Each structure stands twice: as structure tokens, then as C-alpha cells.
Amino acid sequence: xxxxxxxxxxxxxxxxxxxxxxxxxxxxxxxxxxxxxxxxxxxxxxxxxxxxxxxxxxxxxxxxxxxxxxxxxxxxxxxxxxxxxxxxxxxxxxxxxxxxxxxxxxxxxxxxxxxx
Amino acid sequence: xxxxxxxxxxxxxxxxxxxxxxxxxxxxxxxxxxxxxxxxxxxxxxxxxxxxxxxxxxxxxxxxxxxxxxxxxxxxxxxxxxxxxxxxxxxxxxxxxxxxxxxxxxxxxxx
Numbered sequence: 618x619x620x621x622x623x624x625x626x627x628x629x630x631x632x633x634x635x636x637x638x639x640x641x642x643x644x645x646x647x648x649x650x651x652x653x654x655x656x657x658x659x660x661x662x663x664x665x666x667x668x669x670x671x672x673x674x675x676x677x678x679x680x681x682x683x684x685x686x687x688x689x690x691x692x693x694x695x696x697x698x699x700x701x702x703x704x705x706x707x708x709x710x711x712x713x714x715x716x717x718x719x720x721x722x723x724x725x726x727x728x729x730x731x732x733x
Numbered sequence: 734x735x736x737x738x739x740x741x742x743x744x745x746x747x748x749x750x751x752x753x754x755x756x757x758x759x760x761x762x763x764x765x766x767x768x769x770x771x772x773x774x775x776x777x778x779x780x781x782x783x784x785x786x787x788x789x790x791x792x793x794x795x796x797x798x799x800x801x802x803x804x805x806x807x808x809x810x811x812x813x814x815x816x817x818x819x820x821x822x823x824x825x826x827x828x829x830x831x832x833x834x835x836x837x838x839x840x841x842x843x844x
Contacts, residue, residue, distance in 0.1 A: 621776075623776075648829070649829040651832070653834075660835060660836050660837055661820075661834040662834075663831060663832075663833060663834075666829070666831055668829075710776045710777075712777075714826065714827045714830070721767065721779045721782060721826060722779070722827075722832055723779070724769075724776030724777045724778070725776050727774065727775060727776045729774065
């Protein structure tokens with residue numbers, strides 16, 4: 618089946634620095650990818666929809682200037698957490714679907730971000 | 734996007750059948766019902782998807798009544814490795830359609 622891969626799997630950064638997380642669709646093209654964050658013992662919260670070649674669409678309450686999304690190709694979307702703070706520590710997950718009505722979404726393995 | 738309601742948690746024992754029911758009273762005509770499984774520190778994994786009646790694959794069955802206002806995920810003969818969070822999602826899937834996760838059901842399988 619289709620595979621979505623994230624990199625890195627985990628990252629530790631200092632407060633104030635920026636971190637980039639990559640999401641790749643390995644064997645299919647994804648014009649749309651989605652970014653979620655998940656805090657411990659909580660569900661996935663949709664942050665934004667990443668659209669290839671255009672601006673991302675952010676969910677209400679998500680700061681677009683803090684969470685920069687770039688979807689420069691049909692197989693790669695990146696999420697950059699800018700000026701990270703300890704409260705940004707979370708599990709970030711991306712997903713993508715193949716084209717077509719009713720197709721399933723595939724999720725990356727997630728990236729554990731710890732800001733110290 | 735239809736809201737879903739699932740039990741917060743369930744307990745079972747190895748070898749038993751587990752049924753998790755999800756309510757989705759406001760499901761729309763074009764909506765599919767999709768179930769995902771998530772282990773700690775991993776991304777969700779697709780289990781099964783259906784539109785109506787019954788769907789079965791190698792890991793689970795999905796029962797959907799005629800009014801489609803609820804659905805039941807059935808896991809036959811669970812093992813310890815089935816301990817996970819199970820999410821019921823309702824909506825149009827594929828392409829640009831976003832998936833909104835509810836709280837999920839935390840299933841604990843005991844020896």
C-alpha cells in the first residue's frame with residue numbers, strides 16, 4: 618500500500634530555534650497533505666492543510682507565522698516550527714491520500730518534538 | 734463533518750471478540766465510515782472503511798445499520814498487541830478531504 622514517511626522521527630531543539638519536519642509520499646503523488654499535532658493522551662488535532670503549489674490552509678487557532686508549511690512538490694510537504702518554545706513540544710503527524718473519492722488516508726510515523 | 738461519539742475506554746481479554754460502537758447521527762449522504770488504530774508514538778493505521786451494511790477484511794469487520802447513524806467495529810479474538818486507541822471517523826475521504834479525529838476509544842487487552 619501507499620506509504621507516507623516523516624523525517625526526523627524525533628528531534629530535540631533549544632528554545633528559540635526553528636525545526637523543520639519533512640513529510641513524503643513515497644509511491645504516490647499527493648496534491649494535498651495534512652498536518653496534525655497530538656499531545657500526550659489526547660487525540661490528533663488538525664493543524665493545517667498543505668496544498669501543492671499554493672498556500673496552506675490553517676485551522677482556527679493555529680498560528681500560520683509560527684507553523685510554516687511548504688508543499689513545493691507532489692511528494693513533499695514540510696512543516697517548520699519557528700522560534701520553538703517548550704509548549705510546542707508535541708507529536709506531529711502528517712497524512713496524505715491518493716486521489717479519488719473514498720480512498721483512505723495514509724499517515725506518517727510521526728515526529729516527536731521536544732523543545733528544551 | 735459529522736461528529737462521532739465512542740466509548741472512552743474498553744477492556745477485554747485475549748481471545749475475546751471486541752465490539753466498539755460509534756455514533757454518528759449527523760452522517761451525510763456522501764460520508765464514509767473509517768476506522769483507524771493508533772499505537773503510542775506512532776501515526777494512525779487504517780483498519781477498515783465502509784459505507785453501508787457489512788465490510789470484512791483480514792483484521793476486522795465493520796457493521797453499519799441501514800440508517801447509518803452508528804457503526805460497530807468488530808475485532809475477532811483480540812491479542813495483547815491489539816491494545817491501542819481506535820478512532821472512528823466519518824466524512825468524505827480521499828484527495829483534499831480532511832479527516833477530523835474524535836476522542837477515540839482506548840482498548841486495553843489483558844492476558
